[in-house]
Amino acid sequence: MSNYTEERMSSTTRAEIAQELIDVVDAVPDVGEAGPSHEEKKGSKHDSRDSSTLKEEAEKPLPREPTEESSRSQVKESANTSNGSEESRSRKESNSNQQPCFESRLRREDIVAMCPWTEYEMSITDLDHCFNQIRTLPSLIDRLKELSEENEKLRALQDDMLSGIDRFHPAPDSAIVEKVAGLRGLIRIFSKMYARQLKSIKEGPSVRDRLKGRTLTALIDDSIWEDSRNVVLLAESVIWKKIIDDVFWSPFQIFGERLEDTWKAIFDEDGKESADPYPFASEQSEKWRNATVLHLTSKANKNPEKASAVATTILEQLEDRLSSILGINMLKALDRESLRKIVIDSCEFAALLGQQRCRLRFYTPEAGIHFDTSDNRQKLEAIGSDEIQFGKVAFVSAPELRKWGNGYGQNLEELDVIAGARVKVVELS
Structure with missing residues (x-):
């Protein structure tokens, strides 16, 4: 077992x-x-x-x-x-x-x-x-294709964003001052020829009666009118006033457009009414003006006939004003050619000013303000005796150019005079 x-x-x-x-x-x-x-x-x-x-x-x-x-x-x-x-x-x-x-x-x-x-x-x-x-390779390849397409879309979007980058470059003050000096020189040369014709008139109204109310300065003392040496400066003031009224009054004027009311309606304060074509200055208002003027300039380049027609209208109005002062039907051919050059340069300069982001405007100092060579903040260019150290402004023959803000339309509360006015200075009585 x-x-x-x-x-x-x-x-x-x-x-x-x-x-x-x-x-x-x-x-x-x-x-x-x-x-x-x-x-x-x-x-x-x-x-x-x-x-x-x-x-x-x-x-x-x-x-x-x-x-x-x-x-x-x-x-x-x-x-x-x-x-x-x-x-x-x-x-x-x-x-x-x-x-x-x-x-x-x-x-x-x-x-x-x-x-x-x-x-x-x-x-x-x-x-x-x-x-x-x-x-899984086919699905991986498809995914790579999708990623490649998304990458292309992203690159295209980046290109669009880069193209939308603000590429604005302001004109330097030196270039603007040079333009002012060039336009002043043309007007001064024409004024000398025009003053000779005005002095040669022996009959009819006096120079005072012919030019009164048509100069930059409204109230001018009688002693100024009696001095024949001032006729050239007074004629210069007459031409500048007509140029400012017909060319520089609004940034859109040289394009034959009346957009200043729209500009003011968009950016001006509610309920504010004034005869000034410029609204309250802001970075947005100046960018809008800059973009609008650039657009109008592009249209004018594509349609030069319209731009030429606007310049011709301005030239005809200026000729009518000057010929009526002389009491003649038409200016001489040489004078008309000189005026044509003044109008063309003025229109080009107005377009340049309108394309800037800062605000640039011509301004006429008032008669009677004090002039002091040691404290000339307004950069006045005095015309008269070089011995005058202190005096007062009798009248303005050429306006000053003022600038608000920097070249990019910022700090618009800051004011600078980049081209002082040409003024007749007399001694204090």
Whole structure:
């Protein structure tokens, strides 16, 4: 009886060890259609075991044989079991509890040594992973195309934004002062010729009657009119007044447009009414004027006939004024050519002033203001005796040019005189 029990226990232990090896191999996951089927693997497991492997397993030391007392207890427990299936289920549960510890002792080389086909299965798994990555290439390429298109849109948007950057460059004060000096020189030359014709008139109204009310200064003392040396300066004042009224009164005047009311309605204070064509100065109002004048200049360049017609109208009005003063129907051809040059330069200069962001306007100082050579903040260009250090302004022959703000239309509360007025100065009485 004892020999039979020992033999039975030895065979049972060996069967359990073999079952553990089979369960370990069964734990390797299938790789799908690329690998062998479950049934093929199960058959291959037993076939692949050669005699040497079985011999190594048989030579392994068996567990210590149980004592006679433990054998009797095991037989008793086996007799008390309800059926063989419960005993088999108990062994499987015991094996499943021991399996993690057994797996932890196995390495990849051990599994491959016992089951060579697993290396093939693992290679198939790696290849399948690579194929999955290859399958995603078309979607990656499509995504790259989308990103490229988005990048192009972004670049186009950046180009639009860059094109919208304010590229305004103001004209330097020196260039504007040079323009003022050039226009003054043309008017002064013409005034000398015109004054000679005016002095040559022996009959009819006096020079005072002919020029009164048409000069920049409204009230002029009688002593000034009686001095013939002042006729050239007075004639110069007459021409400047007509040029300011017809060319420089509004920034849009030389284009034949009446946009000053719109300009004032947009930027002037509510309820404010004045005859001044300029609204309250602000950075926005000057930018609007600058953009509008640039647009009108572009239109004038595309339609030079209209621009020429406006300049011709201004020239005709100036000729009518000067010829009526002389009491003649038409000026001489040389005088008309000189006037034409004055009108063209005035229109070009008015367009330049209108295109600036700062506010630039001609201004006429009042008669009677004090003149002091040591404190000449208004930069007055005195005409008279060089010995006069202190005096007063009798009349203005050429207006001054004032500037509000900097070249970019900022700090518009700051005032600067960039070209002082030409004035007749007399001594204080």
